[in-house]
Amino acid sequence: MSAQTAEKLAYMVNQIARNMALDDHPVASVADHVTAFWTPVMIDMLLAQDSASLDPVAADALKRIAEGRIPAPQNSATDPAVHGSDAG
Structure with missing residues (x-):
């Protein structure tokens, strides 16, 4: 997709952030809205973009x-629930 599309997505998520600014939990509301209604491709494009053009609430979301x-474990060999984790 084009840079223009990425700019449009940033514009859209900023609009959503402004509309949800008075919610009790605006960051969670924006994140919920984006994950519920946007495609994974749209989200990936926005995540790949520099957050400087984003409203602070949108950036936090x-x-x-x-x-x-x-990503979820690909098989039982990589699943910490099966083998535990060496992370302290």
Whole structure:
């Protein structure tokens, strides 16, 4: 997709952030909206973009989305629930 499309996505997520600014939990509301209604391709494009053009609420929502996109284990050999984790 083009740079113009990425700019449009940034514009859209900023609009969503402004509309949800008065919610009790605006960052969570924006993150929930984006994950519920946007395609994975749209989200990936936005995550790949520099967050300087984003409203602070939108930027925090995207950080929250990115943190939740940890891939699931591919098989039992990579599943910490099966083998535990060496992380302290």
